[in-house]
Amino acid sequence: MINLKALSRRRLTAIAIVAILVISIAIALLVRALTPRVNKDDxxxxxxxxxxxxxxxxxxxxxxxxxxxxxxxxxxxxxxxxxxxxxxxxxxxxxxxxxxxxxxxxxxxxxxxxxxxxxxxxxxxxxxxxxxxxxxxxxxxxxxxxxxxxxxxxxxxxxxxxxxxxxxxxxxDRTSAPITDLPATDIKQMISSYTFMTNIDKYKKYLDPTDKKYLMLVNKTTLLGDSFSPSPLTAIDSSLVIYGGSKQLEQTAAMALEAMMQEMRAAGYADVYVTSAYRDYAYQSALFSTYINKEMSADATLTYAEARDKVLTYSAEPGSSEHQSGLCVDFITSTMTDLDETFASYPVYRWLCENAHKFGFILRYPADKVDITGYSYEPWHYRFVGQTAAAEMYLSGECLEEYLD
Ligand SMILES: [Zn+2]
Incomplete structure (x- = not known):
């Protein structure tokens, strides 16, 4: 005799299993449809x-x-x-x-x-x-x-x-929030972590002076007077200079420069020299007059004021040249015919971009700061400010005007 009760229980169990199976498949399909497909193809x-x-x-x-x-x-x-x-x-x-x-x-x-x-x-x-x-x-x-x-x-x-x-x-683009305002201890730590290829011990005491005069600002709006001259002035080692005889710098800047060039040469950049260093007010004044005369004789229709405006685009007015500070130099290679942007195409320029701050020097007129410095990009012109300021500017990407602000 068939047990009807048992049969219906078995049937119910079977129906329940099928139902659970169907629901599980439906859920699985739903989850798959809702999950973004990850394409792992090449x-x-x-x-x-x-x-x-x-x-x-x-x-x-x-x-x-x-x-x-x-x-x-x-x-x-x-x-x-x-x-x-x-x-x-x-x-x-x-x-x-x-x-x-x-x-x-x-x-x-x-x-x-x-x-x-x-x-x-x-x-x-x-x-x-x-x-x-x-x-x-x-x-x-x-x-x-x-x-x-x-x-x-x-x-x-x-x-x-x-x-x-x-x-x-x-x-x-380097405009996004730079990492700035490092605590002073980090800057000191950064400076003490510099490694050098040669022995620069005798120069170390000159690299990070505390005297604020090394941060002096000289530009088209902050001029030096005709009586300003740096002191003490010292001649740059003659093996480091080219064109126009002996060149001078303020003593501390000169020592830092020698250390930098010693390392530069050790890194394999022998063909690079200082072509300009300290220039006094009288020199800049004479240079400026020569340029004005040249412009006026090249174009007889120019007035003195027009010629002067033209000259100002490439030469500093007497008193506004940073070279009068005795804290900056222009570098040139022996294969360059003019002091121009081609300096940036020489590998030594890259070395300077990465290392100048270790000796307290900065690229004074970067390409992206023309509006602020008032000067065109001058990859050859380096200014001594001391290691701490140079390291801070290196990290923040600021030019001297921004840094002093
Ligand atoms: Zn210069």
Missing amino acids: FRVYFDERITVAYTDTVRNGVVYINAFDLAEYCELTVVGSQDELKLYASEGEYAVFTPDSAIVDIGGVKVNMPAPAYFDKDTLWIPCDFVNTHFIGVSIVIDTELNKLSVWRDTAEGSTSARPIYVSVTF
Whole structure:
């Protein structure tokens, strides 16, 4: 005899199991539909041509990276350095220094944070795409993580056509909040951590003077009088100078300069000399008059005032030349015919960008501070301010006017 009760219980159990199964499948499908799909295919990276990059190289900890070497080639940037420190150089000597496993980038002396660290892998440097989008001017990356596609675009200039594109130069933006106001102890620590290739012990007492005169401001609005001359003045070692005989600097600045040039030579830069140092008021006055006469004879229609305005674009008015302070020098290489921006294309310029502050010197007229200094970019002109001030300016990216403000 069939037990009806048992049969209906078995049927109920079966129905319950099927129901649970159906509900589970429905939930699973729902969860899958709601979860964004992660496409782990290789990335297709579009520069002028397509490159395929492994998913695991492109995405790390959820951050999308790009091969900085490929990017540099596409953007016509120069890559130098080693695995410990890789530098991308743009035109006019602008640079960005990346350190593997660090999220801090040095852009022209300003420390900037990346959203994630750079890393060195497969003989190349990988940097976050988002950082390129925020800090590289003239190039952008469109990131598509559904189709795993990176499209790299360069900004074009006027007159550019798709058949014949004219790209603008790619440079770096260092305006984002710099790391400033380091406690004094950190600056002292930074200075004491400098390492040198040669023995500069005899110069060390000159590198970081406390006298405020080393921070004197001389520019087109803050002039020195005709009677100002630095003291004591001392001749720069003759092996370090070129053109026009002996050159002088204020003594402490001269010693710091010798230390810097000793290290510069040890680093392999022998072909670089001081072409100008202290210039007195009378010299600048005579130079200025010569330029005015030259302008007026080249163009007879010019009035004296017009000629003077023209000369002011390239020469300092007597009293406004920093060279009268005895605290600055102009460098030149023996293959340069004029003192001009070509100095920035010599490797020694890069060495100066990275090391001058260690000897208390600053690049006085940077390319991105023309509005503030009132002077065009002068990659050859270095001013002594002492190690502490130079280190602070190196970290903050400020020019002397900003620093003293
Ligand atoms: Zn100069």
